[in-house]
Amino acid sequence: MSNSRDLLGRAQRAMPGGVSSPVRAFGAVQGPQIFLARGEGAHVVDVDGNRYVDLVGSWGPLILGHAHPAVVEAVTRAVRDGLTFGATCRNEVELAERVLRRFPFAERVRFVNSGTEAVMSAVRLARGVTGRSRIVKFEGCYHGHVDNLLVKGGSGLATFGTPSSAGVPAEFTALTDVLPLDDVEAFTEHMRAHGDAIACVIIEPMPANAGLLLQRPEFLVALREQCTARGALLIFDEVISGFRVAPGGMTELSGLTPDLVTAGKIVGGGMPVGCYLGPAASMDQVAPLGGVYQAGTLSGNPVGMAAGVATLDVLDAPDSYAQLEARGARLQAGLLDALHATGTAGSVARVGSVLWMSLQDGDTPRTYPDIRAESAALYGPLHREVLRRGTWMAPSSYEVAFVSTAHTDADVDAAVSAVREGLAACEATV
Numbered sequence: 001m002s003n004s005r006d007l008l009g010r011a012q013r014a015m016p017g018g019v020s021s022p023v024r025a026f027g028a029v030q031g032p033q034i035f036l037a038r039g040e041g042a043h044v045v046d047v048d049g050n051r052y053v054d055l056v057g058s059w060g061p062l063i064l065g066h067a068h069p070a071v072v073e074a075v076t077r078a079v080r081d082g083l084t085f086g087a088t089c090r091n092e093v094e095l096a097e098r099v100l101r102r103f104p105f106a107e108r109v110r111f112v113n114s115g116t117e118a119v120m121s122a123v124r125l126a127r128g129v130t131g132r133s134r135i136v137k138f139e140g141c142y143h144g145h146v147d148n149l150l151v152k153g154g155s156g157l158a159t160f161g162t163p164s165s166a167g168v169p170a171e172f173t174a175l176t177d178v179l180p181l182d183d184v185e186a187f188t189e190h191m192r193a194h195g196d197a198i199a200c201v202i203i204e205p206m207p208a209n210a211g212l213l214l215q216r217p218e219f220l221v222a223l224r225e226q227c228t229a230r231g232a233l234l235i236f237d238e239v240i241s242g243f244r245v246a247p248g249g250m251t252e253l254s255g256l257t258p259d260l261v262t263a264g265k266i267v268g269g270g271m272p273v274g275c276y277l278g279p280a281a282s283m284d285q286v287a288p289l290g291g292v293y294q295a296g297t298l299s300g301n302p303v304g305m306a307a308g309v310a311t312l313d314v315l316d317a318p319d320s321y322a323q324l325e326a327r328g329a330r331l332q333a334g335l336l337d338a339l340h341a342t343g344t345a346g347s348v349a350r351v352g353s354v355l356w357m358s359l360q361d362g363d364t365p366r367t368y369p370d371i372r373a374e375s376a377a378l379y380g381p382l383h384r385e386v387l388r389r390g391t392w393m394a395p396s397s398y399e400v401a402f403v404s405t406a407h408t409d410a411d412v413d414a415a416v417s418a419v420r421e422g423l424a425a426c427e428a429t430v
């Protein structure tokens, strides 16, 4: 019996679905899930010794690849001095300064332990600052598993959200309005009608949790203008895009100034860290200075902070973002070639080192309803074929791929070959 199969039985007996987070169960690709033992640079190794080029990067944090020596060294040094103090530490100040340097609009940052917590806290702050209750989110954007953001739109353009998870009372989501992406008119109309009651508008400025739904600049500009006009705060959820697509994320790339930014993933360098940031006038309304309560036993712990500092310092190398761009472009070109060579309908959306191959014809989707079921149908078999050929792709067609500074041209080319051969193998069996 393989180690993965042995662990699978034990995992499924001990943990719901055998996982700590649902997508890991490989359900969307008719799995069996595989258990990983090790990560080295651009590669992961499973418990049976199989090696893969990693295109998942732990879902975003690993912009330097696995176990980067500088990060391992920093974490090891921090660990020797104690895992957590429950008091402020030097590493925390160091990371705070590094984060704020990359987001010049912000003057203060508060650390938490996950992206979910960052979003939950930022929304609470927005409500505290404005004294308003309602919030707006967009269909297809994911902001963690906080109750009042586990919401889907109903029918019609501007809708009160309905819970997208059991266990979330409709009363909790009644204050969340869900609007379509890429629709300036629907948004403007909604703000005209309800803007005075809206505390904040939250968006992934580069929506990357339901494919990669690239938004036109005009759409983000309209959000900024309407929020300013109506006194609502604009929150950019940069948990994926922050430090990834540019040092200052989509805030930097878009040239827009949000009121608050949420971050996670890369900011912890592979440790559980999130944060939210903004101007002093709003951030100082968080406790202890202000009346908006938010706290955390392990928040700002020295080990997570050390991993974040080391990661951002390595990224400071002058060519790191150019390198990410080059590897991303190479992977995009290779995947497009593979689609073309095998006669498979599809497209590859990309921003820097974030990519999404959608397996449907026509334009690359920009909104959630544009994603069609046919894409997912081919993805399951493709995932199995690609895995067999030594490339670790996300086990869901809705998830993006990431490359890191550890990926070489050869790693990218190996992944492309796996996808090309995988697509050909799928064609042969239909």
Ligand SMILES: *Cc1c(COP(=O)(O)O)cnc(C)c1O
Binding pocket: 113, 114, 115, 116, 117, 119, 142, 143, 144, 145, 204, 209, 237, 238, 239, 240, 264, 265, 274
């Ligand atoms: C991953 C993610 C979150 C949630 O972060 P967790 O650390 O998983 O809680 C929130 N927002 C966005 C945009 C994300 O990609």
